[in-house]
Amino acid sequence: MKQKFQSERLGTEPIPKLLRSLSIPAIIGMVVMALYNVIDTIFISYGVxxxxxAGVTISFPLMMIMMAISAAMGIGGASVISRRLGEKNEKEANQVFGNVLTIIILLSVVGVIGAFTFLEPVLILFGATPDILPYAIDYMFPILLATLFFTFSFATNSIIRSEGNARFAMMAMIIPSVLNIILDAVFIFGLNMGVKGAAYATVISQAIASAMVIQYFISGNSTLSLKIADFKLKLKLVKEIILVGLPAFVQQAAGSVMMIAINVMLIRYGGEFYVGVFGIIQRIIMMSFMPMAGVMQGMQPIVGYNYGANNFARLRQTVLLSLKIVTVISFGVFLIVMMFPAFLMSIFTSDAAVIEAGADSMRVMFAAVFLIGIQIISSGLYQALGKAKLALILSLSRQFIFLIPLVLILPHFFGTTGVWLAFPIADFFSFVLAFYLLYRHRKTFLKGETDESKSKSIDYKEPTHSSM
Structure with missing residues (x-):
């Protein structure tokens, strides 16, 4: 009964209370998770x-590809599971879960093979110079060997949230993140293992996260269950998982391509020094975006469940409240960065040149960050609804359609400043696109009047044929 209540409350509990109960654990978990990346960078900066x-920054796009795969499987599976639970179709929800796990296992094999074959050539392609290549290899080799732990823990976290159990999803992020921070200090400073120590700390923490999640599912605390029969791949379900998760993959993969483009242009126009500066700023960006992403993740299971249950009034209320919250957060981020950029940089390094370069760069990069909230919410919204095409467009917009071309063009005219200028310009254009799409479909989200409610049963089963 308790497990069933976890999902059924998505359709009954007051929206403000429900969104708060789902978003706050997601925000806490994601912030703590981002915090270990921040502390990781601080330890590497001071200890090495x-x-x-710069070496870790060069390798980060490869790690982002791993996270992209995890996000695709997790968010795609979570979206399908939420809607199946809303329809009271628990049998197929379990089949979706089993198929996600099978895909994760198969993809993990590729990661292990990659550690021994294409790691060094890929890092060189990403822009690694002879001076920073050894650091990049030391960091990524152990992580690729542990691909299974990363993909499993990240993907299943989204699935746990899809059934409304945000608290455990939060703990499954917090506990390994705290452990990672402790192990970072032990390995980097206590055992003098350098960058390799940071990688080992990350691998061990993700292995612990995976063990926690396995225990959660086999103990009966979940609405879902692990059954061997459900691991058999079903083409229809795999197609739906991949199509719905594709925008999440593209968004993360575009982030990887973006990082590569930025690193290459910074090395060309500024040198390895600016790659290190950007590596620090990237951590600050991650921390500032996590609260908004947490609201989006808290919103998604509510939207997916109520869409499956045909309750458009609750869907509408959830979307509007989420938009209000992320707008306030994004303005807060803007004000903090504009007022205290040097202080934020000084947390990571005592190097005056790095602090000065980073502070100037951050003010430019965050100039339009107050517009980013609507883009995050709208992308997550269409993912939760199973609207793969629109979610894909929004996921591509900021990083791939706008940011990457700007990063490749502007430095030819403005040097490294052109890289920083690309961010606010891309933020503005992605905001315009997200606003347009939400306005275009305002009847669904503001009035609850839509023809989709009549044809939705077809739409969510075949998201590629969406009328939206």
């Missing part, structure tokens, strides 16, 4: 140096 930070 800015060149090591």
């Amino acid at each position: 140096g800015i060149s090591a930070v």
Whole structure:
């Protein structure tokens, strides 16, 4: 009964209370998770140096590809599971879960093979110079060997949230993140293992997260269940998982391509020093975006469940409240960065040149960050509804359609400043696109009047044929 209540409350509990109960754990978990990346960078910066930070930054796009795969499987599976639970179709929800796990296992094999074959050539392609290549290899080799832990823990976290159990999802992020921070200090400073120590700390923490999640599912605390029969791949379900999760993959993969483009242009026009500076700023960006992403993740199971249950009034209320919250958060981020950029940089390094360069760069990069909230919410909204095409467009918009071309063009005219200028310009254009799409479909989200309610049963089963 308790497990069933976890999902059924998505359709009955007051929206403000429900969104708060789902978003706050997601925000806490994601902030703590981002915090270990921040502390990781701080430890590497102070314990090894800015060149090591540059090496980790160069390798980060490869890690982002791993996270992209996890996000695609997790968010795609979670969206389908939420809607199946809303329809009271628990049998197929379990089949979706089993198929997600099978895909994760198969993809993990590719990661292990990659550690021994294409790691070094890929890092060189990403822009690694002879000076920073050893740091990048030391960091990524152990992580690729542990691909299964990363993909499993990240993907299943989204699935746990899809059934309304945000508290455990939060703990499954917080506990390994705290452990990672402790192990970072032990390995980097206590055992003098450098960048390799940071990688080992991350691998061990993700292995612990995976063990926690397995225990959660086999103990009967979940609405879902692990059954061997459900691991058999079903083409229809795999197609739906991939199509709905594709926008999340593209968004993360575009982030990886974006990082590569930025690193290459910074090395060309500024040198390895600016790659290290950007590596620090990237961590600050992650921390500032996490609260908004947490609201979006708290919103998604509510939207998916009530869409499946045909309750458009609750869907509408959830979307509007989420938009209000992320707007306030994004303005707060803007004000903090504009007022205290040097202080934020000084947390990571005592190097005056790095602090000065980073502070100037941050003010430019965050100039339009107050517009980003609507883009995050709208992308998550269409993912939760199973609207794969629209979610894909929004996921591509900021990083791939706008940011990457700007990063490749502007430095030819403005040097490294052109890289920083690309961010606010891309933020503005992605805001315009997200606003347009929400306005275009305002009847669904503001009035609850839509023809989709009549044809939705077809739409959510075949998201590629969406009328939206």
